[in-house]
Amino acid sequence: MITKIEIGVKPGLPQSQSATVKKHIYDLGIKSIKAIDHFKVFYFDGELSHDDIRRICESLLIEPITEHYTIDAPLKDEDESIWNVEIAYNSGVMDPVVASTMKGIHDLGFSGEIHVKTAQKYHITGALSTDDKKLIVDKVLMNGLIQHAIQPDEKIFADPTPYQYKRVEVDLLDANDDQLMEISRTGQLFLNVDEMKTIQAYFKKLGRKPTDIELETLAQTWSEHCSHKTFRGRINFNGEIIDNLLKTTVMRVTRELDKPWCISVFKDNAGVITFDDEHDVCFKVETHNHPSALEPYGGANTGIGGVIRDPLGTGLGAKPIVNTDVFCFGRPDFPRAELPPGTLHPRRVFIGVHAGVRDYGNRMGIPTVNGAIFFDDRYVGNPLVFCGNVGLLPKGMTEKKVKKGDKVVVVGGRTGRDGIHGATFSSGELTSESETVSSGAVQIGDPITEKKMTDVILQARDRGLYTAITDCGAGGLSSAIGEICESTGAIVDLEKVPLKYKGLSYTEIWISEAQERMVLIVPPENEQTVIDLFTSENVEATVVAEVSDTKRLQLRYHGDSVADIDMEFLHNGVPQLIRDAIWTPPALQESSFPEPTDLTSDLKQILSSLNVCSKEWVIRQYDHEVQGGSVLKPLVGIENDGPGDAAVVRPVLGSNKAIIISNGINPKYGYIDTYHMAASAIDEAIRQVIAVGGTLDKVALLDNFCWGNTDKPDRLGTLVRASQACYDIAKVYETPFISGKDSLNNEFQVNGESVAIPPTLLISAMAIMDDASKAISMDVKQSGNSIYIVGDTKNEMGGSHYFDIHNYTSNRVPQVDAPNAKKWMQTLSKATSDGLVASCHDCSEGGLSVAVAEMAFAGGKGISLELQSVPNSEKLNRNDQLLFSESNSRFIVEVAPVNVTKFETLMQDIPCACIGKVRADDKFEVIGLNGKKIIHASIAELKEAWQAPLRW
């Protein structure tokens, strides 16, 4: 019998959910809503009496002081004036509330078969047209990919269609090129004709047709997402042949630097470096772009959930300790009329992505300590969501061992039909049809399943119960088991995999990207202990395969062989791509204009620009202090709201040793030259490390390339340029790359034309700091202190915010003079460690003026500046260039009078000069080269300009 429960907030108490929905509807432009009531709905199916239901409601589902409920009756009167709409998840979509509810019901002593489904019900009053209603449902109340509005005659608990086993073979042995491509396309394999021919040849040699699951396994393993074909291919770059871009740039610099503190690089799920005598730390950043474009909440949710499993699957499993997130979106006020078909509005993407990351990270209890958001309308159809995680790993646990006879154990969540074709889907371009074609790629995460799985994995690790671990990410079990048993072989019994519901085919089981699963390699003697340990904390663990020594991947379904392919072919059979790349130097017009006499409004305008303004609304909703290691928080200063540089975290409580986490990203420079964009991103990430008191001694970098379709020579040319900069700059700074990731094909079809995202490189840095108590924050501390600038200011206005607000262009993109900058940074680090620095801020977007203004209002004190003494090798004669140029490798430093002599002596051989003083009042003033005041404002005005835009 089906019972329906409605739960609502008692009259007179605030309805936060209704208020949020009302606001979102208003933002859509529909202003006729009078009232909204929101109700939580639970459906139960099972042998439950009315009293049972009442007990479940009162003991479990409702909050007795704030909520009331009804059974099988509307909680609030319904009449014609009320529009009544109820939203539920589509069948097969993960609903985390169901699992918790079932657990709660069982705890109350109920057993027997009980099914639960949840929904959200809204009563909406106000004059609304049919179109308005459709808009509200589609744009606010649900996402049609994962949810639907319940229809009056709908069967709430639909029986899943049972699966009838049939071994499927694909007839491609005699197919011609066109037919091969047809097979690739209809099967959503995203394989090109060379790859299809290679597969055809392989099976011709075996003398049999491939099965569907074999093709899926190959497609997934050979996908751009999993095998990085572009980076590992051959490239003809302006006539020069590059064999494997990855090996000749980012990996090469690491090999040549050969730092002893790099423990495991580019081979495991995350890069590993030494932390202290007892621990290593590892770091990984990944993207989840296409899923986030279609379903922002679920896409970002599973993005962060997925990257957490990378450190967890590194070595023998690292404890996740820090999250970092960087997003690229279209402007939140992008005109709705101009939105390309099939895209969600950037504001909705922003809110959804942020909520997804927030809810998963907060529930996992991992602090989100650092991040960035970059807005540009070229991300409207294809937003970028970078999620990063740092893990802490006991020393000596970086090596995995897999041997014949070991058991392959899947732990964590169950397998469902979610995330089918994620890896291949993410390797193709988005189209306005992507929503329908690829909806299986969209998923919702379940952080508590991941959390409890993590808790047990770390115990099993410390008891030495398994010898290898990896995550189920893109490609699911196919990727996880295929990779971890690459050198041995494995025999998998697919029917043993625990399923969320009936009806999955053997192929779906194998390639499902259902979240919150890990794979362990367990010696047979530990099998029962492992299963018992997981069971003891209500986590499922199931043996699904055995390691062999055949170097073959053998899949069975109830004993019937459905796949049998060589590991060697699977992992190394993909034909190397050969591609052309071209690059032509930029030829933007050099804007020429007279210098304004007053630059106050320019400064305010830059502070208010989306890419500079305060992100406090975003940051506050992340728990950035859980796990108790926070040293420098993302918001700093006298009112805890100034923009901190890098984050500093002590991962081992009781020790003062810390890690520094920072990032660098600036796609604006890439419009001019991706070489200098990449160089600047590295410089920015490292600058932040130095600004908080770190040194260049132990800085590890991660690269994340998000590009357009690199089949197109111009897109590939910019990728080559950026990679070359990674080598050049990291080599000089002696900062090795330890891991990375690329996401190509970030393009979106509009009216048949493919629009690429701007080439986007995120550089993430992790550094080790011996003594956290020497960290420096960016807020000014004391009136009377001197303000210095370190570094050389040049006429590098290309891509600057100053040029941006005026729509000026220039080819003079900021470059990095790495050999000199290295010396400046090392000297500044010495000053910091000698205790000479009161505050220090990285000089980046918006230039000197923005950096100093931020320091002033973060510290709650005014500053006077004089531009006369700003060191500049080009002898600049314009105030706007000195104030707003975004030249790299510069820092603003505050020094107390008592330390001035020592500081100046230390800095005497590098470009460094005193340019101002911290004031006792709240005035911010800049005296220009001509001795006249060119900026004057109160710090309150500047702070308001900076805080207002995203104060949601």
Next chain:
Amino acid sequence: MATVKTLVLRTAGSNCDGETVHAFEAVGSKVDLLHINRVVEGQAHLEEYQILAIPGGFTYGDDIAAGKIFANELKYKLTDQLQAFFDAGKLIIGICNGFQVMVKAGLLPAVTLQNAEQQVTLTNNDSGKFEDRWVHVKPVSKKCVFTQGIEQPIYVPVAHAEGKFIPRNDDVLNELKANDQIVFQYVTESGEPADYPGNPNGSVENIAGICDPTGRMFGLMPHPERHFHPTHHPQWTRLGLKEEGDGVIVFRNAVEYFR
């Protein structure tokens, strides 16, 4: 000195357990961190401990109401052990989600594990969102074991979406006052009652934490374990490093109580 044993009790979704263990260890307690299943199964017993701590987190995702499922586990599966623990004069602290658990399990505002009506709750913040921010809280109760010796407001972070304290009715509130059970109130830096964001969730009477009539059961929304190390203070780079964080005394008081 007598050994004081603390049990930090976790379940699926507990996530401040590590720093809570660290806090109790740093003030000299021996600490065990156990999953509730171990106690339910009888592999461990509450009677072996003097202090029980229920750490922060999102137990079971707070998918129903915050802390509800964990609260039911305590209430229905450990009823007798908890009653005996209380009757033996021992201490329980619930922080953040642990506070939510305590009020829903019938451990606060008084120990009433047997089917009593819930008297107070912690519900959605007025701001409608999860917020991580630092707040000043003023000590009020003279009887709470955990806050003895705290004379001035302390500075501690909150990080929650459901922290708005509401009593069932005015009688409950008056009783809390009459019994001196209000332990902490959100205040401004100078100690005056704070509005948002100083009162980060809109709590009635700015209540941030309460104890039971004995002063031995204590729940609070702010995280004393996150202002433990001197570098936790968000402005330590401005104000210099303190000897110890403002939250240390809460844990030390608990351990000292048994010495």
